[in-house]
Amino acid sequence: MRKRKPKPSKVFVCVECEKRFVEADLDGLWFFPSTGICRQCYLEAMGDGGTCFGKREHRDERNAVCSQVCPDRNICKLFVELSEGIS
Numbered sequence: 001m002r003k004r005k006p007k008p009s010k011v012f013v014c015v016e017c018e019k020r021f022v023e024a025d026l027d028g029l030w031f032f033p034s035t036g037i038c039r040q041c042y043l044e045a046m047g048d049g050g051t052c053f054g055k056r057e058h059r060d061e062r063n064a065v066c067s068q069v070c071p072d073r074n075i076c077k078l079f080v081e082l083s084e085g086i087s
């Protein structure tokens, strides 16, 4: 029987800060492969008044941008829900 090579673990790189993440980080929500952006960068966006990301007061499910168009919509929702859980 031939020895199988260990499967190389996939590495993800944040498009914003270029930090690297491994598959195990996805489970901990440190990195979001659907957008290629890490949690830290999303947290910064959330604290940045210039974006609507993760801000409950800007989020409106009836708005097509929030419910269908925005590439960050699912993660935005998650962050809004998380922040509601904290506060």
Ligand SMILES: [Zn+2]
Pocket: 014, 015, 016, 017, 018, 019, 037, 038, 039, 040, 041
């Ligand atoms: Zn990042």
